[in-house]
Amino acid sequence: MLKLGIIGSHTITKQMLAAAHASGHYRLTSVYSRHIERAKEFGQPYGAKYFYDDLETFFDQGDFDVVYIASPNSCHFAQAKLAIEHDKQVIVEKPAFVNPHQFDAILQLLQAHPQAHLFEAARHMYTPLYQLAKQKVQSMGTIQGATITAMKYSSRYDKVLDESAPTPNIFNPDFAGGALMDLGVYAVYVAVDLFGTPQQVQYFPTMTTSGVDGKGVAILRYDGFTVTLNVGKTANSYLPTEVYGLKDAVVFDNAFDTRKISYFDAEKHEHELIPDHLYGNGMLDEMLSFADSFEHPTDPERQRQYQERLQLAKKVNTVMFELRQSAHLHFPADN
Numbered sequence: 001m002l003k004l005g006i007i008g009s010h011t012i013t014k015q016m017l018a019a020a021h022a023s024g025h026y027r028l029t030s031v032y033s034r035h036i037e038r039a040k041e042f043g044q045p046y047g048a049k050y051f052y053d054d055l056e057t058f059f060d061q062g063d064f065d066v067v068y069i070a071s072p073n074s075c076h077f078a079q080a081k082l083a084i085e086h087d088k089q090v091i092v093e094k095p096a097f098v099n100p101h102q103f104d105a106i107l108q109l110l111q112a113h114p115q116a117h118l119f120e121a122a123r124h125m126y127t128p129l130y131q132l133a134k135q136k137v138q139s140m141g142t143i144q145g146a147t148i149t150a151m152k153y154s155s156r157y158d159k160v161l162d163e164s165a166p167t168p169n170i171f172n173p174d175f176a177g178g179a180l181m182d183l184g185v186y187a188v189y190v191a192v193d194l195f196g197t198p199q200q201v202q203y204f205p206t207m208t209t210s211g212v213d214g215k216g217v218a219i220l221r222y223d224g225f226t227v228t229l230n231v232g233k234t235a236n237s238y239l240p241t242e243v244y245g246l247k248d249a250v251v252f253d254n255a256f257d258t259r260k261i262s263y264f265d266a267e268k269h270e271h272e273l274i275p276d277h278l279y280g281n282g283m284l285d286e287m288l289s290f291a292d293s294f295e296h297p298t299d300p301e302r303q304r305q306y307q308e309r310l311q312l313a314k315k316v317n318t319v320m321f322e323l324r325q326s327a328h329l330h331f332p333a334d335n
């Protein structure tokens with residue numbers, strides 16, 4: 001059983017803990033929160049025994065093998081750095097890091113700490129349904145691009161509209177917020193995983209009064225085709241995600257909460273892709289996969305897969321940064 005420590009006590013950590021419990025591979029032992037009472041209140045119902053409000057002490061004294069980091073985006077780097085320095089296994093929520101400078105520093109640190117491993121929690125990449133879609137796309141004779149949508153109204157945008165309320169972290173540039181960083185990373189993952197690194201990118205953001213992109217459109221140029229990303233947190237989109245072949249297409253009902261993917265053949269007949277399972281908790285596949293890797297740290301095939309995941313995360317990080325640069329979106333963490 002992997003002993004688990006957590007940073008961040010919001011909804012996504014609860015979902016992760018439900019997945020961790022369902023996987024049968026993790027046991028929560030240690031909780032860090034900025035407030036000790038919050039650490040106890042959050043962790044005790046899950047059986048945690050050790051509580052900290054000091055990050056260094058959490059890593060020095062906490063009894064855990066794996067740390068799950070679900071803090072605001074701008075905090076991930078310093079927290080993951082400390083975790084690796086303490087030879088922990090790290091699961092860091094997406095987007096793992098704010099820019100290539102941070103990512104490269106983490107890669108260097110991982111080399112110096114070979115016992116530590118780091119996964120970005122790009123949950124939608126780990127489902128068998130997505131893997132079926134990827135195989136289908138790879139089998140298509142011609143690719144003419146894609147439209148990938150990751151857009152959902154965030155209830156936290158209500159607080160931005162109510163200018164008397166404090167700006168939520170995810171709409172705050174100081175915390176590396178915004179639509180591209182939040183839901184956009186799911187779309188970038190799909191594009192980079194299916195088609196590789198684009199030759200050129202351009203992002204056209206619509207800014208919020210709080211100084212981040214609330215929504216936007218990105219164009220990724222590849223050799224012979226383009227991919228369009230629609231991302232946003234200030235509107236709801238019901239558009240499916242589509243990959244275009246010649247006469248055929250692969251259609252996802254949703255790019256990041258995927259429940260159904262179909263292949264439409266040249267005669268326009270629909271063939272639904274049926275995975276061997278589709279878990280209700282969208283984090284269960286990734287938590288199982290991470291556990292398998294952490295539990296077999298010297299297995300060559302798992303190591304190969306791990307390196308592949310890390311390289312994919314690195315490519316996504318680079319494309320995200322180039323998209324931000326194309327739109328002059330700057331975060332304090334870039335300084």
Ligand SMILES: NC(=O)c1ccc[n+]([C@@H]2O[C@H](COP(=O)([O-])OP(=O)(O)OC[C@H]3O[C@@H](n4cnc5c(N)ncnc54)[C@H](OP(=O)(O)O)[C@@H]3O)[C@@H](O)[C@H]2O)c1
Pocket residue numbers: 007008009010011012032033034035038039069070071072073075093094095121123169170182
């Ligand atoms: N995979 C997914 O489906 C998914 C879904 C949602 C979010 N996420 C990712 O999870 C991460 C957290 O997102 P979130 O919406 O939960 O963020 P959040 O609510 O802004 O903050 C998460 C936690 O971080 C701590 N925190 C809050 N403000 C902080 C500050 N100023 N400085 C340091 N720590 C602070 C809080 O924990 P304490 O009060 O206990 O310290 C809070 O519970 C993000 O990277 C996001 O992209 C992933």
